[in-house]
Amino acid sequence: MTELRAALRSWLDGRMALGEPELFLAGTRSDALERIRVTGSGAAGTGESELDLSRLSSEGTREDILGIGDMDALRTVAEACTRCGLHSTRTKVVFSDGSPDARVLCVGEAPGANEDRTGLPFVGRAGKLLDRLLLSVGFPRAEVFICNVLKCRPPGNRNPAPDEIEACSPFMLRQLELVRPTVIVAFGTFAAQTLLGCRDSLRHLRGRTHLYEGYPLVVTYHPAALLRNPGWTRPTWRDLQLARRIADGDRSTSSTSATPGGQPASGAEVSGDTVAPKDQLTLGGPNG
Numbered sequence: 001m002t003e004l005r006a007a008l009r010s011w012l013d014g015r016m017a018l019g020e021p022e023l024f025l026a027g028t029r030s031d032a033l034e035r036i037r038v039t040g041s042g043a044a045g046t047g048e049s050e051l052d053l054s055r056l057s058s059e060g061t062r063e064d065i066l067g068i069g070d071m072d073a074l075r076t077v078a079e080a081c082t083r084c085g086l087h088s089t090r091t092k093v094v095f096s097d098g099s100p101d102a103r104v105l106c107v108g109e110a111p112g113a114n115e116d117r118t119g120l121p122f123v124g125r126a127g128k129l130l131d132r133l134l135l136s137v138g139f140p141r142a143e144v145f146i147c148n149v150l151k152c153r154p155p156g157n158r159n160p161a162p163d164e165i166e167a168c169s170p171f172m173l174r175q176l177e178l179v180r181p182t183v184i185v186a187f188g189t190f191a192a193q194t195l196l197g198c199r200d201s202l203r204h205l206r207g208r209t210h211l212y213e214g215y216p217l218v219v220t221y222h223p224a225a226l227l228r229n230p231g232w233t234r235p236t237w238r239d240l241q242l243a244r245r246i247a248d249g250d251r252s253t254s255s256t257s258a259t260p261g262g263q264p265a266s267g268a269e270v271s272g273d274t275v276a277p278k279d280q281l282t283l284g285g286p287n288g
């Protein structure tokens, strides 16, 4: 308790140094103390903060992970994570690439061999193709946020197991909450089915906008699949055009449409649990 008190004092001193003479905390006193302890924001550089983050890497509950206060702390916890068996076979944790301020959040399935070696998602030939596709609709890689459902590579690129998804999903969910994108793009069947909680085929899921945690979500082919089936490049480009339109529509209207649990982006109509684009896309583009 003494260490926690010291952390709280350090944090309050920091707020005062930043010109914040008064502090209003929502929730109960224990809520506030827990938040300070979990985020480590009041104990930056102290042993307690590092110890707490280390504890979350091995023992943290789903709620603990979802309570981590910033992307750097979340990355620190993920990079030391032993919450599922994949930690014993990975080379590097593949946390993310791109900008945490992005309007577009791209989600793939899990790291492959190149990603496991480099610690970056979507690298190698498939990654380069993704970069070109994103750029063709005006999204440079550095301006989107890229991650996977799983942060560690399943051995031999096997499908992720349900318990691995369960253990790892809080990281992706917290990434989503911290980035707060205008639109999510799910690449490949696995990512789409995992996020949408269904077993529908990619063919069925493509071409319309879904909602995930209140955010518009577009489904498309994984770039690795495009390398095997170049004929899918044109449909993928059309899916990314849809994502572009959602991003643009949201940018040009009220920011309230970008909040979690908020309304779908402007330029779209809600039908049941899905959102259908108002207009037909103009065809044409790379390879098409």
Ligand code: SF4
Pocket (backbone or CB within 6 Å): 078, 081, 082, 083, 084, 085, 086, 087, 093, 150, 151, 152, 164, 167, 168
């Ligand atoms: S896959 Fe996710 S839950 Fe499993 S060890 Fe890696 S970071 Fe942790």
